[in-house]
Amino acid sequence: MSTNFKSNESRLMPMIGMAWTYTWLYKLGEYFWQHSGQLQDYVNFVLCEADPRWDQQRMAAQIIKKEHPTADSTTLWLKPPAKWQGFKPGQYVKFECDINGSRVQRCYSLSNSPADFKQTGLISITVKAIPSGKVSNHVKDHLAESELVYLSHAQGEFSYQVASAQKDSTSEQPNDLASHYLFLAGGSGITPIKSMIEQLIEDRTFNHPKITLVYTAQTEADAIYLERLTSLAKSQADFDLHFHASQEHGFLTAKQLSQWIEAPETTSAFICGPSEFMDSMSNGLKKHGLSNEQIQIERFGAAKPAIKSTKGKLTTYFEPTDQTLINKGEQSLLEMAEEAGLNPKYGCRAGICHECKCKRPAGELIDAQTGEAIPHDQAHIQPCVTYAASDLVINEWN
């Protein structure tokens, strides 16, 4: 495998990719061969033998650089393949790697700006290691430079309207009216926000909003990118950074928000962080006169349900495999199914992608995102953000 990542990854590959997608051979293969596309597999096999980065069926990205911005976080700089379609600041990718032979997937926000990507051809993700976190610890301890990981195209709605700000001034998007962008970041929630701020600063020639970042983490040592953001704030007149160490000063409160909101009607707010943080901040903003449309939240990592499971052990009966599972504390349905070895399909594990699905003919469920009971007429349940609140019957998994 060639590891010379700086050489302009030949222009041949995108062409092969195009030809691959449109040739009659491909169509023929799809029609006559086995449904998973045997012919395509063979062509892809030959390409991957030549260079695994030429994988036409998955998007292989090479790890170019690995850094540890704080003690428990890791930044990976990745070179995505030519066909990767770029991103808007604030978006995330589905990130896939192999752990002990098995493929696992998580969603991570992109932390550098699209402008930076345009210049260097690299994207970065920053992952905070969670105690007992399977993927986050693997990223920290085992993934090495020059290894390959796999990506999806960028996804997600958590972004400001950079396009309309640049080109279309008549757009009715609420963000167009904003003259003040207020970013509230808690812990590792800084990653998509860093991307947005960097891009906003890059785009200053088109748009002149004032930028305020309120960033809270336990201590300064836990705060990812604090140095970089501080120096940005020093060099940019319209960018204010307020760091709040929660270990020292306690959690940020809604009252404290007032000092950063000057004109509620022209403020756009973006919040990302732990779910309690996001809840209290968005409530605070609303009290200060911001409307729902002015507040964007990135709900990563499902919240635990507000309603605790009722007393005693709850059982969940999985019809497809005729298994009865005992609910051990606060496990989502997806986690329960995984623990039972059911190997369910999943994607973001945060209620976004709808990869995991099941049906519930009987029992009570709680939606972790709202903390409320899921109505019985709701056809499809998203197991990754759903908790059992009674004995359950689950059928039609995925």
Added chain:
Amino acid sequence: MNSILKNTELATTTSFNHWMTDKQLEAFGKELTALREETLKEVGQEDADYIRSIIRKQRVCEISGRALIHFSMNPITWLAGVGLLSVSKIMENMEIGHNVMHGQYDWMNDPKLNSQTYEWDTVCDSESWRKTHNYEHHTYTNILGKDRDYGYAVLRLSDDTPWKPRHLFQFINYGLLSVFFQWGVGLHELESERIRRGEIKIKDKVPFLKRIGKKASRQVLKDYIIFPALAGPFALKVLAGNAMANLGRNLWASTIIFCGHFTQDAHTFTQEECENESQGAWYLRQMLGSSNFTGGRWLHIMSGHLSYQIEHHLFPDIPAHRYPKMSLKVKEICDKYGVPYNTNSFGKQYLSVLKRVLQYSLPDKKRPLDKNDNSAGPLLPS
């Protein structure tokens, strides 16, 4: 089979108690389950690397085989191509397809190696296979009247099928079944014998026929139309090469599979004795109904590790390349409980299959009696 007699302690509840008491049966089951769990803990990177290396070898064989068939200028390179394509089809069907469809690699989360979506290079549609093989055959192994793999509705292999004059020629049927094995397997779900007996109607099988029609036509198009057409004026050479490779695969697969359950010492069971079967009894039946054969590493790989048919039937969803190691412990358990472990060289096992096919083509009275023959019906200590 004398070892069995060690364990004829008093028991009446099920016929399996001729082999062991209920208590022993339970302990026996627990030991096997423990072996299963112990092995599952080890499953990981090594298994992923193994199956990927096999897939890689298989693809190299297929691509080079087809290239040789296409561009060969003499019979020798053409034959080499046929050989390679045959080997690739065998590897794909046996070590990859069969094992992947048993769910041995589902834990890898690789959509290309998932039991529910894998589609293999044979006429048999994978959905049909999961039903007739994974469910019917692996659940009801060697239960007469329930395991339709037993004789494939073509052969008489035990006394339970009343002899008819047509059985005299069953050796010819066996030959035909081997030559067209992929079609036999593909059409297994049609249950033609039940249609003939009027138990079901062909109308009930329309959805199946649609599926198999689609799959089979794709296979036929691939090997007999598209690839030959790509060779232009040399189409006939490619067509013949592909037919030969399919024939090679069919003969090999049929031989391996017959060695798994139809050797002389493989037992059959009645439906009554398997009612309310315990876990231990299920394991025992899988063991008694299956037979292994010995050989080198590549013989095992080319047989999809069905050379370890006993281990495969005990643990169908454990990556098959782990069977050789597991077999040591399985043998130990067999010795401990006095259960026969049916194994022999490949040649000897195959000869005993042929013998069985021939023996049962004759009426019972004419059949030469074999002292060691346990195959005939109910499980009684000999």
